[in-house]
Amino acid sequence: MTSHTKRPQGSVIAAIDIGSAKTACFIAHVTDDNGGAEVIGIGHVASKGVKSGVIVDIKATQQSVKQAVHAAETMAAKIMKGYPLREVVMSVPSNYTYSNRLSATVKIMGHAISDKDIDLALLRLEQEEQSDSEAIIHSIPISYSADGHGGVENPVGLHAESLKVDVHCVKAETAALKNILGCADHSHLDVDCLCIAPYAAGLSSLVEDEKDMGCLVIDMGAGVTSYAVFYQGAMIHAGAIPVGGAHVTSDLAMGLNTGLQDAERIKTLYGSCASAMSDSNEMIDIPAMGDGAEATQVPRSTLVNIIRPRMEEIFELIRGDIDVNNVDGYAGGRVILTGGACQLPGVRDLAGLMLNKQVRIGKPLMLSGLADTTKAPEFAATAGLIHYACERMDEQPRMGDRGASDPIWPRVKAWFKENW
Structure with missing residues (x-):
């Protein structure tokens, strides 16, 4: 493949990833002529106005972006020394x-x-x-x-x-892009380039051999699960399904007759895709909805019985989409999972079983300056936006x-x- 065009040394670029669960902003400056970058500012807040990857309330989403950008700018203030942040790269939901x-x-x-x-x-x-x-x-x-x-x-x-x-x-x-541009303009930022989320996640979490030999990156977000197939160093196909971690939370809320916030907490603390011998004996407290209602208890096995079918559906849909587009052969025998939903216990083994491939959890690689809390799968796409903007300028229109x-x-x- 031909070499890629790099962003000039000394440039400052911000990455904004608007997801269904969180909105994140990284600010980085280019440290060398090879597109290497160091993160100097980090900000992330809970997303508002976004459902299943679709902006449904532009003003609420703009406010989330503004808050994330402000937090990143505050962290980077000493290094930027008053330099105004202008250029940003933004993610585009694959749906x-x-x-x-x-x-x-x-x-x-x-x-x-x-x-x-x-x-x-x-x-x-x-x-x-x-x-x-x-x-x-x-x-x-x-x-x-x-x-x-x-x-x-x-x-x-x-x-x-x-x-x-x-x-x-x-x-x-085009209409979706105008909404994304509106979120950036509200914070007085100019969109330099755009990148789809699974491509960005792959750029930050894959090693060169995986890109060359072929692999499948699955970015498991809250509202959307997207994927990208890499082969011979390039992304050769991408797709998405409108199902994600938030649907698991919704299933738990309905199945356990509890609120969404309590369901999310239960999923985080006790959720799993894999059953264990002790699940039937371990009881989980389920908060009730509304005044006067009494809390209940259910065995942990009930959670597994609710969570696993939804996760199986996600991987079945991904597998079907890959088969329809005839790219499974290029993906080889390796899957890299990114996104917050992939951290649910048992997901890696379930993905390996459903897709018949070796699976690992992907995290941001080769990007200095990240805090420990952001060296996690849910920030792989945000980190990848920095890689894309700094290392692959030639792939922009x-x-x-x-x-x-x-x-x-x-x-x-x-x-x-x-x-x-």
């Missing part, structure tokens, strides 16, 4: 997005292939795929062919008559090179500034 494998061909006329030829192929593809209702978020080259001969890892410098580029193209609904009309993403930003 707003569509993943397609496309190809573009350009004439080379016998000269040596250059980076400009690859850029031209990608630009033409983006121009063909753009529409008023969808915007391109990622255009990732995944393979090359020179004069019909495949298997080319890096075409730059090769002489050929034509070059074909196979591209993983990820689009998002082209900005109308060679006099061509701008792709839809720059036009979305222009529309927002004119109409918000």
Whole structure:
């Protein structure tokens, strides 16, 4: 694969991840010419106005973003020394997005292939795929062919008559992007780029061998479970299902006849996907709803019987989606779980059983400055946004090179500034 374009040393970038359960903000500065970064500010708050990955109350969501950004800026104040935070990278929930494998061909006329030829192929593809209702978020080259001969890892410098580029193209609904831009603008921030959550989670939690040999990243959020397939160093497919950890909490609240907050606490303290010999004898106190109602007790095995079917459903849906899109073979035999919902005891073993693969829990890697509390699976996507913004600038949509009309993403930003 061709090398990636890095963000210049000394740059400051913020990452904002708006999830169904929490909104997180990391501020980082680029420490070297290879895209290495150090986190200098961290902020996270409970999300408001978001259900199942969908913004349902824009003002409440804007307030959550503002609070998270303010907390991160306060932590980074001494290092930034009054430097205003402007550029941010934001996550896009995968239930707003569509993943397609496309190809573009350009004439080379016998000269040596250059980076400009690859850029031209990608630009033409983006121009063909753009529409008023969808915007391109990622255009990732995944393979090359020179004069019909495949298997080319890096075409730059090769002489050929034509070059074909196979591209993983990820689009998002334009209306959803306008809502995300609105959350950033409310905090006086400019969105530099966007990245889907499972791709970001993979960038922060995978080692190079996993990216090259093939693996499946499953980001288990509160409202959405999304996934990305990596192969030969690139993300080749992504998808999502509208089920997550919050649905487990809802199941417990209904099954135990208790409130959502109490159900979440019970899930955190006593929940599991795996049964144990002592579960039938261990009794759990269940708070009642409403005044005058009496608290009850249930065996811990009841919790397992409620939680496990929902978690099985999540992995069954993921497995079915992967099979339909014919990417299971590329995913190899390895799964990396990220997101807060993957920390439920027994999830790793259940995923291995349902998907017939080796499974590990993924955490942010190779990003300095993280506090111990943020070196956890639920912050993998936020950390990955920093990696994406610093290390993979070339995967962002082209900005109308060679006099061509701008792709839809720059036009979305222009529309927002004119109409918000």
